[in-house]
Amino acid sequence: MITGIRDRYLLDDELVADPYPYLGELRAAAPVHFSSVHRAWLITGYEQVAACFHEPAVSADRISPVMRLTPKHLLTPEAARAFEIMAGWMVFVDPPEHRRLRSVFKGAFGPRQVRRNRPMVEAAVARLTAQAGAGRTVTDLVADFARPLPATVAAAWMGVPVEDTAMFQRWAIRVGDLALGAVQSPEDDERSQQALLDLFGYLKRLVAERRADPREDLISAALAGGLVGDSVSDDEFVAMLTHIAFAGGETTSNLIAVGMWNLLRHPAELDRLRADPALAGPAVEELLRFDGPSKMSIRQVGTDFDLAGQHLRAGQRMYLVHAAANRDPARFENPDRLDITRSPNPHVGFGQGAHFCLGAPLARLVAGSAITDLLAAAPGIALAGGPPRWQPSLLNRSLEELPVRL
Template identity: 35%
Template sequence: MTDTATGMPSLQALFDPAQRADPYHSYQRWRRETPIANPLDQLFVLTRHADCAAVLRDPRFGHTEPDQATPFRGQPPPVENALVDENGKPVRSFLGLNPPDHTRLRKLVSKAFTRPMVAKLAPRIEQITAELLDAAVAQPGPVDLIESLAYPLPVIVISELLDIPPADRDRFVGWSHALARGLDPDFLLPPGLREEQLRTRGEFAEYIRELAALRRTEPGDDLLSALVKVRDSEDVLTEAELIATCILLLIAGHETTVNLIGNGTLALLRDPGEYARLRDEPGLVERAVEELLRYDSPVQLSVRAALEDAEVGGVPIARGSITILLIGSANRDPDAFDRPDRLDIGREPSRHLAFGQGVHFCLGAPLARLEAQLAFRALTERAPGLRQAGEPSWKDNIVLRGLARLPVHLK
């Protein structure tokens, strides 16, 4: 579909549910015909790797204020329905902030979410993965890999990191689904979903308040206890900031990893030669995960606002304009990657944008990489003959693109 007034591909068509299973042909057309599109006033769509990377690194681009309407988000929700501080000002996680607030909060959270903490998780992740796959292999007939492995693995890991009681994990998953869907643009959400997302945020916030109060009196060695200590120390993380951070960890530590394992497995199933290659050369697993992140990125797009007048790829971007960075397209750009539509698990380490770049580079990238590496290694060991048992289905999400179901034969 093309906008006849401008001659460019339609923005609505770009996000059409019919494209969900394979948006890459559409991305290719945008890159070729309108690499920097301007479908609406003060709204730009960037499809090339160089342009997306430039915006991600450029301090002239950042995030809008929570009370600011945008062509992508529409009118913001009323303040009374949002997470607010003691002065009634909306509070967001550091992911949605600009320096210096972003710098301060990310530094605080980094104290509790360190690389040594992630590295220590490896034996437990291996154990969880083995238990999940052993249970799946024991089932007669085909199984849903999303339900059997891709969902429960990161859910258990992030739940144990935050010390979420096992009895509450189903609620935890429900909250995660609703909050992740809320990342999509307003014009693509069905009526009532934004309100549902706000209610979910409120429920999750109250749950974290109660759990944080318990950790304050009975601290453990979990991540939430560490975040509470940060809040109670001289370098303060306020209660609202603590809750916003936990919401971010819930989505970033769960939904994106689910999509990485699910999307990556499907890509390998569709290229059985590469699956066999990974099975026979387990030392390729680190490169394989980087290639799967590039090939079918769990995060398909990111949004930045021009904080001042700027220029990208020779196109002037006025202050206040919104840029949609099509990460999925950038990661298939032939100007950045040789034969980008080919899956190559031995590809040299690439400059993919799956975790972003610049000051907002994903803090949880080491954990996502570790979980995926251990999951794919275990999968090739325990299911060397893995094959599809039916067609997959996709979730409705646009920003966090992933599978709802992937039926497979494990034996």
């Protein structure tokens, strides 16, 4: 183990606001470093992070170990059931089980299927853009635009009736708090667990309805593949839907908000995108690389293996730090510079390998449309207020609010 490295708590206010200088220092000193503060390996080099996404000795299952170590009498029935549902999420399952579960959505998340949602996305963007600026000089881009847009699209895509959308979104937000460790009290924890159970029950009923009456939505498309009820049980399918309900919305919301914040701080890049909306695709990729919505993925060492001269032992926790890997000068030229025409741009913002983000095509579509349409509708948009306030999260890069003048 290398000595002399500053071992800092990643949720210190300074590092929540701007983690990049410290992560760069850590990456340069030791791209694979065991943090005594976090009791986990911090993997910060691009080469090493990418290798871990493909390494069979690295496990994505971080729910089962918690369940095994938690005495059953300490869990309420609701908490036990919530853990059971989360344990079935694809993001926490290793191959070959991961492949079996993921196969249910084969084609449903493909670029062609996602492109069919473009009119719905564009309509939602136009509606929220108009609402955000209605009668106000200053608006909170997080609350009024970035947060409701992906949630609205996700609900419509999954086939949630319009009259249920607000309730669905409330459940999804609470489930996100539970999954991302953002609950602030035991009472919040209980409410979030109940939200997961309520969402599971709602989606189970919706699956039954779509089985009887298929429509043009994600659930119907997945059911049409014939694997649900065969190689994948109904409960496994519904559990995966509860994950999809919050995951895409949370990630895309943060991508839009933090992406707009960075564009507004880099007026030359903002002007390039406004002048040429066709740059939306590469702009989204660069925003994912430069300051993306996911700071890290948490993994477990499944079996002992060596990485960059370090010996990692089974049972140890690993933080695959995307935020550091995506600014590795060994892989990216001028990594601390925002360049919306950067090419190639092999960032790891959506992961790699078997766990590459299933919803990446939809996130790219929604974020690209949101940012370019907002710039077109609000040519005078500018930051308002003081320094931004960030959510204290290990996993997410998330603004609490983003006041802007329209």
